[in-house]
Amino acid sequence: MAASGLTIVIKLGTSSIVDEKTHEPILSILTLIVETVAKLRKEGHRVVLVSSGAVGVGLRRMNVDDRPTYLPRIQALAAVGQCRLMSLWDNLFSHLRVPVAQILLTRNDIADRSQYINAQNTFEQLFDMGVIPIVNENDTLAVSEIKFGDNDTLSAIAAATVKADYLFLMTDVDCLYTANPRTNPDAEPIEVVSDISMLEADVSSAGSALGTGGMSTKIVAAKLGTSAGVTTIITKSSKPGNVHDIVKYLQRLQEAPESNGNQTLDIPRPPLHTRFLPSDTPIQSVTFWLLHGLTPHGTLYIDYGAYDALVNHQASLLPAGVVGVEGHFAQQEAVRLVVVEKHPEALNGDFIHHGQEPREVGRALVNYSATEIALIKGHRSTQIGSILGWSDSEYVALRENISFHPEESHPATPSLTPALEEWKSPQSPPRS
Numbered sequence: 001m002a003a004s005g006l007t008i009v010i011k012l013g014t015s016s017i018v019d020e021k022t023h024e025p026i027l028s029i030l031t032l033i034v035e036t037v038a039k040l041r042k043e044g045h046r047v048v049l050v051s052s053g054a055v056g057v058g059l060r061r062m063n064v065d066d067r068p069t070y071l072p073r074i075q076a077l078a079a080v081g082q083c084r085l086m087s088l089w090d091n092l093f094s095h096l097r098v099p100v101a102q103i104l105l106t107r108n109d110i111a112d113r114s115q116y117i118n119a120q121n122t123f124e125q126l127f128d129m130g131v132i133p134i135v136n137e138n139d140t141l142a143v144s145e146i147k148f149g150d151n152d153t154l155s156a157i158a159a160a161t162v163k164a165d166y167l168f169l170m171t172d173v174d175c176l177y178t179a180n181p182r183t184n185p186d187a188e189p190i191e192v193v194s195d196i197s198m199l200e201a202d203v204s205s206a207g208s209a210l211g212t213g214g215m216s217t218k219i220v221a222a223k224l225g226t227s228a229g230v231t232t233i234i235t236k237s238s239k240p241g242n243v244h245d246i247v248k249y250l251q252r253l254q255e256a257p258e259s260n261g262n263q264t265l266d267i268p269r270p271p272l273h274t275r276f277l278p279s280d281t282p283i284q285s286v287t288f289w290l291l292h293g294l295t296p297h298g299t300l301y302i303d304y305g306a307y308d309a310l311v312n313h314q315a316s317l318l319p320a321g322v323v324g325v326e327g328h329f330a331q332q333e334a335v336r337l338v339v340v341e342k343h344p345e346a347l348n349g350d351f352i353h354h355g356q357e358p359r360e361v362g363r364a365l366v367n368y369s370a371t372e373i374a375l376i377k378g379h380r381s382t383q384i385g386s387i388l389g390w391s392d393s394e395y396v397a398l399r400e401n402i403s404f405h406p407e408e409s410h411p412a413t414p415s416l417t418p419a420l421e422e423w424k425s426p427q428s429p430p431r432s
């Protein structure tokens with residue numbers, strides 16, 4: 001396989017694969033997908049399919065008309081459907097002599113950094129062997145705490161894991177519009193989104209009767225994907241060949257000597273799609289894993305002084321900067337970091353919110369459990385031993401185990417209210 005090939009993740013939702021009413025697989029689409037993937041592979045690209053549809057196919061197999069609401073029943077149907085779905089894919093790909101592999105994931109599977117790296121290595125090996133990995137959530141095991149939630153999110157995490165160039169989110173519309181094109185004749189297609197935080201589009205389309213996602217989960221997936229440096233593309237699932245045409249177009253666009261923003265004069269226009277451009281400063285693999293691979297088990301409320309030290313001085317988090325703890329978590333589990341103002345008159349080192357709203361700024365892996373941090377918060381590190389009777393680390397979390405959301409990477413230190421400025425007088429505990 002050509003080393004210069006691109007890595008492309010294609011996500012197909014349940015409604016693209018399974019007829020919403022009969023639950024029969026939509027063979028025409030599946031076949032076109034297989035042909036497109038085989039073509040991309042032949043051209044030297046590495047392709048991952050993220051395929052929903054296990055529950056839908058299971059419904060058909062067991063002659064159940066409606067998706068049940070009882071979770072174990074859904075999980076049982078997914079177990080039935082997943083093997084049939086894979087056999088369908090395997091069959092279709094085998095006609096073109098393309099081997100496939102099944103990868104089923106839950107959040108837990110990648111919560112351990114070494115498992116996450118194992119997953120990366122497995123994908124790498126499959127690419128080397130010319131195999132198409134087909135990914136789905138491990139529905140049989142996934143309960144809410146370990147669920148990705150929807151396959152749009154899963155596909156963005158898979159795309160970041162394999163360091164994809166492109167993530168295609170196939171859906172029932174050809175692109176995002178400024179308004180609902182079915183009801184508003186003035187709706188304009190949005191072809192390129194360079195800053196997703198500024199996006200103003202109609203994302204009101206709900207998920208299908210069988211799937212869990214909709215347009216809003218695609219936007220969330222696009223945020224995740226672009227933050228990890230993956231160009232994320234929304235296009236119509238009923239025309240899978242578009243994926244190939246769009247990839248070709250983007251390659252030409254990149255090679256074109258004189259590109260004028262989105263268009264170059266002699267390159268034919270590609271099929272309609274919305275393209276979310278990747279961040280100029282994509283977050284690193286370990287940062288992405290900390291932010292999105294782990295389920296937080298609680299929250300640490302930290303004050304602005306600590307926040308400033310972490311972000312602007314690369315410091316680790318000291319107990320002195322922690323003003324509150326929520327949740328039940330053990331050492332080395334992930335927590336949310338939320339910045340709040342600590343008020344000088346608050347009792348027992350508690351904090352009150354005033355001025356700026358508390359907001360999650362990032363995630364951390366902690367060196368102490370929730371109970372332990374509740375005891376040492378607000379204290380100097382030298383006091384940890386006498387408070388707990390032992391001390392593993394002077395830090396609640398090491399800087400290397402803390403990641404900030406992309407928009408927090410270079411924040412201006414938030415302005416402090418006068419009361420807090422006063423409190424931050426020289427007698428406040430020093431921060432590293």
Ligand SMILES: N[C@@H](CCC(=O)OP(=O)(O)O)C(=O)O
Pocket residue numbers: 012013014015051052053054055056078136137139150151152207210211212213214
């Ligand atoms: N993992 C589930 C699908 C999850 C889901 O509903 O995803 P989607 O259809 O993409 O909104 C399945 O295979 O049935």
